[in-house]
Amino acid sequence: MNQPITLQDNIGLRAPLLFAIAILLLFGLLYSLLGASLGRVLFPAQAQGSLIERDGTVVGSALVAQPFADPRYFQPRPSAANYDPMAAAGSNLARSNPALHERIAKTRLAIAERDGIATAQVPDDLVTQSGAGLDPHVSPMGARVQAARVARARGLDQAVVERLVDQAIEPKQLGVLGQPRVNVLRLNLALDAMAR
Incomplete structure (x- = not known):
């Protein structure tokens, strides 16, 4: 028999979801922006093709x-x-x-x-x-x-x-x-x- 999801269960999902969002922003966005920015500064000609x-x-x-x-x-x-x-x-x-x-x-x-x-x-x-x-x-x-x-x-x-x-x-x-x-x-x- 299926048990209804309780408030305690929702709290248990919040931490993994916040962690996934933080990892996505950190490595998916900030890491890429940092890499591209460093490339433009350190290797400007190569970064432009x-x-x-x-x-x-x-x-x-x-x-x-x-x-x-x-x-x-x-x-x-x-x-x-x-x-x-x-x-x-x-x-x-x-x-x-x-x-x-x-x-x-x-x-x-x-x-x-x-x-x-x-x-x-x-x-x-x-x-x-x-x-x-x-x-x-x-x-x-x-x-x-x-x-x-x-x-x-x-x-x-x-x-x-x-x-x-x-x-x-x-x-x-x-x-x-x-x-x-x-x-x-x-x-x-x-x-x-x-x-x-």
Whole structure:
């Protein structure tokens, strides 16, 4: 037989409910506001998206890849999200999926033709998509194989473009994390700065 809820039972529920509300406000709201505020103070550029400006105009982010169609520019890794940060995603194709192998083979052939190199010289990072599909970096080799095409399209000596690639190489983070890499947008902006 069901017993009616008494005043004593209501008092027993009040403490857990107040505790839940306090925890929600403390960790759900105040902790988030504190973290966001500290981020803006300690890392203002990163908190704003690591935006890169040229002549007062935002041209992109150092954290998000963007496509470059002109042969005068270095190309980033392929993007499963079509370079849309709002649709960030990998291809979700397993390594054993024939569709993945077919796409990689087609991409490798297209890059080899575009850059005038053998398919075996195309680095893997230029034919594979990153986890989010928006990786702004390529490997140093991924940039070097594009140097001849970029130099030809810009009418520059290839050695000049290769030196620029070498100068753009970012080392491992903290000397141990990740691999050396080249930010494609920054490299392309450095190329444009040379033309000024």
